[in-house]
Amino acid sequence: MRIDKTHQSWAVVSAIILGVAILLYFPYAVLYPGGPSGNTWPGLIYGIIGYAMMLxxxxxxxxxxVPLxxxxxxxxxxxxxxxxxxxxLPILLLHSAFTARGPLTILLMTLLVITVLSGITGALLQHFLPKxxxxxxxxxxxxxxxxxxREQLLSEAGGIVEALCAVPEAESAVVAAGAAFGAGGPAADEDAGPELTDDQRANLQQVYKHEIFPFLLNPEKSGSPLADVVRSKAFFEALRRQSPVSIHEALGDLESICEEERQLIEQRRKYLLLHGWLLVHVPLSITLLVLGGIHALVAIHY
Amino acid sequence: MKTIELTIDDKPVVVEEGTSVFDAARMSGISIPVLCHAQNERPIGVCRVCTVDCGDKVLQASCVRPAENGMKVFTASDKVKKHRKMVLELLMSDHPSPCARQRVSGDCELETQAAAEGIVTPRFSKRVSPRGQDDSSLVISVDHEACILCDRCIRGCDEIRQNHVLGRRGKGYNAGISFDLNRPMGNSSCVSCGECMVSCPTGALTNKSIIRTVLPGGEPVGVEELKQLPFFQKVSGTFLELNKNAVIKRHFKKGEVICREGDYGSTAFYILEGQVDIFLASMSSKQAVAQEAPSLIEMFSNIFSPKKKPTSGSRTGSIPIDATVDLPLDNPVAQLGAGDIFGEMTCMSLYPRSATVRAKTDCVMLEMLRNVLDVIQRNKTLRAEIEKNYRKRALEDHLRTVPLFASLSPDFIEDLAHQVELVRYSRGEVLTRQGEQARNFFLVRIGFVKMVEDHAGGELVLAYQGKGGYFGEIGLINRGTYAFTVTALDNVEVVRIGVDAFNKMLERFPEIAASLRAVATEREAHNRRHSAAVSAMSLEKFLNQGLMEANSLLVIDLEKCTRCDQCVRACSDAHDGVTRLVREGLRFDKYLVPTSCRHCRDPLCMIGCPVGSIRRRNSLETVIEDWCVGCGLCARNCPFGNITMHELPGTTTQKAAVTKKKATACDLCQDLPEPSCVYACPHDAAKRVDPNDFFKEIIGAGTLKAPALDSGAHGGKR
Structure with a gap:
């Protein structure tokens, strides 16, 4: 959630609660017989409030x-x-009087700090990353x-290259006619397809097979020049120089497909960051709540 | 009259001189197949199906070949049959078989004759250049593919009805029929009399019968009864017969409410007997209207201007409503009587009712659907009648709602009344084009127009004008040419005042001339400032994405959204596991406009639902009722892809793989106080908003001013 002006009232109320808690802590720490600790009445009240907040x-x-x-x-x-x-966190620190006695208490305090810190990390990520x-x-x-x-992009790219490298029908007819009638055959239709020579065709197929296809098939694998914006631009510039102008538009489509693929990589990376911290925060929170409950029961019982 | 004798298929026949061979055969009981000739039309002999052997060197088209004394005619010789079959086969090769008419009523003349000749699949290839369809008319569907160019429709339109709307366009394979100068039928001057449709031998022109549902309640009205009424006298009986359920008679007791302001409806009313009061239902609404703009105009004014406080002198105008009268501002009540019509705008553009109508006496009304009203409005005689009534009753009020014209003397208005025209425009039609010579001043009576200024980098929308708005004065006063392009946003009706009448007015009323000049100068200056300030790209995008159409738009702030999909989950949970929201769509600024119903102001999805299950209840939500038959028309009509078809569970059986579908669209969780998607968003990212308000700052429209009712703004000063 983005922390913006709309959080003002929550921030003010939280500050007041914290301020009051700290203000009350001083007389309690100084005047309470035996000093502050978790098992005094004021300490217990801090504990209850802190646990309620956690809960x-x-x-x-x-x-x-249950969104409904x-x-x-x-x-x-x-x-x-x-x-x-x-x-x-501060309320429970006041509850414990900034000390931790016993393994459960130490564990609880450690878990609390890590949980709150992971939560703050998550809040920061959710504040900055969506933008x-x-x-x-x-x-x-x-x-x-x-x-x-990704599958769709791969299929689109394959289709484009296949269309570019296909021998135009008219050319096939020329070949067929040439075979049947000797050297002289009907002239190929100029609009029949892209004017690629055999070498250009072979080159494009090689480029697709060794660079574009592997990148689209396994985009997360590093090392491909297409994974980087600048290198990708240079790559396609070079490819355009080697190809006739008639197929530049199709090469532009291929470049767009690679760009979309890079954006998907970026989206996936940021999405994992945006939600990955929950893998730490959620289990720790549950553990903390359970152990906190046990701590409370044990403390009240004894 | 001189008679002649001839034999047809060896049968002696005596007919009057000048009779065609076709008619001679018909009179003697011999039937000759024909396509392009109808009994009530002049024969032209273009289809060549009626070819006969008259003993000439070549076969002759019997419909145009005059009979001669001693002539021996063979109508079914082998040679004739072979020729006729060839012609039919050639016609069938370009004909989409079965065509719409054959599918619906099985009486396509071409297909019937081809079947009789045993033509199943023509040997010839189909045309390569498709001629397309024209679906723009509410009443008639045009399939150019099925047209055989017999010209029966053209002769029906020109010679029988004398409407002179239909003609030919194109050459060779591209030849076809056209309306006016090749305009879409719905935008042409066609009066929808239906003559072309009944003349057409194929499925090229067919009755749409767009709404088959019967209007609830009321009593059906027979065609004969309708034809007795002056209002319907000029309407084609064919059309009324084909749409007999689209008009019903209703009786209202004195004091009964006929329609209520704010309600959404799709019908108009024609008063047969009695009187009605038209008023705004509550004091609070009176107050609101007095202080701000009327609800329809307010919708658009919200885009442009903060609400203005009333000025002391602003209460002299009137409230434009959806009727032939306006309501006086200080006492917003008016009466209508027999022969009046109200609810046109609601009916044609599906806007909410602008006022409450209550029976003052016992009343009898005709309630009609928009296809009927459309035909009536297109009828020239009825248009003239409506114009006459308007001039007599509402023009003065209407002109006086423009503060600048408040000082016009009654005698001048009386004079002006004879010089103005009421002109209708369909959605998308251009009223004035930037740079064209200014010839008219316009006052909007019904609907909304968009005023656009063209720039090198694109176009910039300057304002929207609703009822009472005016434009054209800049061109007439300052420039000689129109300063911007004005386009109809829906079905628009304007009062058009010609340059002569306008100039006469300026000469006679120098104070009006001075005010108009000041307004024109101020508008121009404001436009320049605005052009410089506004982000044209944002506005263009706003319009291109159709966001201004939305009543309630779901937007997701992408800078807050963590892509947790809680909104989608909530929607799914709220609707039996079928989400009505897909978190994907176009972006506008930092907002995502996901795939979810926008509850448009002009809900195209509602047009044509065969069972009326997609509709508005008494609020803005577009709901799809349970009785949806799953035809998918609404989903196809929705320009934003926000209606989805989903399979109903349990409709696939092992024996039959038949699945029943149902259309679903966001219903704003109408039973809950807030849509679930918004309620469940933990990041304050999802919102349901009125886009015109919400995006006001982004599109830079905060400085614009739309028509409002108070004196300074009424008339759409920007």
Whole structure:
């Protein structure tokens, strides 16, 4: 979610909560007999509030699973998730009085820090990446459709090259007529197809076979000049110089196909970044909530 | 009269001199096949199917060959039969078989005759250059491919009806029939009398019968009864017969509401008996109208201008409504009586009703669908009648709604009334072209027009004008040529004032001349400023993507969207697992306009639904009701591809692979307070918006001013 002016009220409320919590902490730390800790009443209240915030943040996942439930707009939940989730860290630090005793507490504190940090990372990624993705990938498609689009691009490119390299019908007729009647045959129709010599045809087929086809077949594999905008441009410029003007338009189509393929690579890369951090954040959050619950039960019991 | 004797197929026949061989044969009970000749038309002998052997060197077309004394005619000799079969075979080689007529009623004359001659597949190749179809008329479907150039339609139009609309175009293989100077039929001066259609021997001209559904309630009206009414007297009986369910009679008790402002409808009303009150339903709406613009105009004014506060002198105008009268602003009530029509704009362009109509006395009305109204509006006699009524009753009010003309004296308006024309334009037609010599001043009566300035880099839309808007004065006053191109956005009707009447007005009313000059100068200056400031590319893209058509547009802010697809999931969950939203589409600025119904102002999808299942209820949502038969017409009509056909579960069986389909489109989750896609978006990226408001800043239209009701803006000052 983009953090913009619309988050102002959440930011202000969060700052007030944090400020009040810190302000209350000072007299509690100084005046409370035995000093601040998690097992005092004020410490317990900090703990309950902090865990409630974590719990609310964790419920975001459940909220997403049931998009139709009219339990508040999803964007309100998301804002709550971001701000209360982030706020839970300082509140729980106040709860623990900035110390961690015992392995469970240490583990919990470590998990909390990593979870919140991963969340902040995700928030930053979601703040900046969509804009970049929008700007750099003009030909964006639905992520799940990328394999199909790639297949289609490969097939289109193959079709173009096949059409370019096909021996025009009139030329075939000339050959056939030449074979039947000796050297003199009817003149080939000028509009019958691209005027490629055998060498040019062979060259184009080679280029397709060794550069374009492998790139389109396996675009993620690095090393192809077509994976890079500048090198791709130079590649096609060179190809145009070797080819008659009549096929430049078709070569332009091939270049566009490669460009679209590069955009798909870029889209995939950014999409994975945009969502990949969740692989860390979500399991850690669940673990944290479960262990936090156990910690609370154990603490209350003993 | 002198008589002659001849034999036809060895049968002696006596006929009057000058009788054609064809008629002589017919009178003696001998039938000669023919295509291009109809009994009520002048014979021209172009199809050569009626060829007979008269003993001449060559075979003769019997329809144009006069009978002669002592002539021996053979209508079915081997030579004649062989020739006739060849002609039919040649005609069939270019004929799409079965044609529309053969498919529907099985009476295509060409195909019937070809079948009788045993022609199944012609030996000759088909034409290589297709002539296409013309689907522009609401009433008649034109398939040029099926035309055999017999000219029966042309003679029907010119000689029988004397409308002189139909003619020929092109040469050789490209020859065909044309309307006016080769215009689409729907945009031509064709009055849809149906004569060409009944004259046509093939499926080239067929009745569309666009809406087969019967209007609910009311009582059916017979053709004879309709023909008794002056309003329908000039309408072709053939047409009325073919569309008999498209007009019904309704009775309303005193005080009963006939239609309500804001409702969406698709019919117009003609008052047979009684009187009705037309008014705006509530005080609040009166207030709103007084302060801002009427709802239809407001739709467009929202694109261009922030709402203006009323000025103290602004309450002297009137409220333009969808009827032959306008409503006075200070007391927005008017009456209509027998012979009046209302609801034309709603009917023709599917806009919401602009006022509430209530029966003042017990009333009898005819309610009609747009194909009927279209035919009526095209009829020259009825047009003249409508114009007369308009001049008599509404022109003065209409002119006075333009603040500049408020000071015109009644006698001048009376004089002017005889010099103005009411002219109709179809969607896309050009009213004035930039750079052309200015000859007229225009006042918009019905519909909306787009004013465009051409630039080297493309065109720039300057404004939209609705009812009450005016244009043309810059050309007439300052330049001599029109300053911009004006195009009809829908079915538009304008009052056209010629240059002579306009100049006379300026001479007689110098204060109006001065005001108009000031307005023209200010408009020109404003246009220049605007041209320099506005991002033409954005605006062009906005228009090209048809975004201004949308009532409610789903947009996704791509700079906020994380591509999580929660919107699609929510849509799918809300609609039994079938999503009505595909997160793919064109981009406008940083927004994605995904594939999802836009609930267009002019919902083309609704045209032609055979069961009326795609419709508007009493709001702007376009809904597809459960009784959709899955014909897919709406999906094909939707210019944005936002209606999808999906298979209904459980309709495929092991025995028969028949699947039933249903059309689906976004219904804005009408049972919920907010569309699910928007509600479920966690990133505040998905929004349902009015594009004209939402994109106002991006398209640079914030500085534009559309027609509003208050004195300064009424008339579309930009």
């Amino acid at each position: 609310f943040a964790g419920l975001m996942g459940a909220r997403k699973r 439930w009219r339990v508040g707009r999803a964007q309100v939940w998301m804002r709550g998730h971001l701000w209360l989730g982030a706020l839970s 970049r993705l929008t700007a750099s990938v003009q030909l964006e498609t639905i992520y799940e459709q990328i394999p199909e689009v």
